Amino acid sequence: MNISISEPxxxxxxxxCGCNNNKIVYGFAEPVHSLYIDKxxxxxxxxxxxxxxxxxxxxxxxxxxxxxxLDELNALYQIQ
Numbered sequence: 001m002n003i004s005i006s007e008p009x010x011x012x013x014x015x016x017c018g019c020n021n022n023k024i025v026y027g028f029a030e031p032v033h034s035l036y037i038d039k040x041x042x043x044x045x046x047x048x049x050x051x052x053x054x055x056x057x058x059x060x061x062x063x064x065x066x067x068x069x070l071d072e073l074n075a076l077y078q079i080q
Contacts (some may be wrong), residue, residue: 010037014049014060024050024069040080049074 011029016022026046030037050070057063 002049010041010045012045012049014046014053014066016053016057016065021066022061024066033036040077042075043077043080 013027013029014024015027017025026049028045049071050066050073054063054066054070057066
């Protein structure tokens with residue numbers, strides 16, 4: 001019998017924080033056996049989470065904030 005174990009994926013979720021200074025916060029759900037995560041992989045997860053958030057946002061101010069966050073994350077990813 002062949003048993004294959006796929007690499008568990010780290011799950012990242014982005015939310016708009018309604019604090020005094022609106023910003024985007026990230027929540028992570030990590031696999032049980034996860035030891036570390038590469039910085040580049042972390043940035044990619046944040047980019048994907050922002051893209052998912054962008055799909056479900058209707059407020060124009062939040063859309064602009066998410067787009068700015070995406071621009072910053074893409075710039076960071078290019079540097080790495």
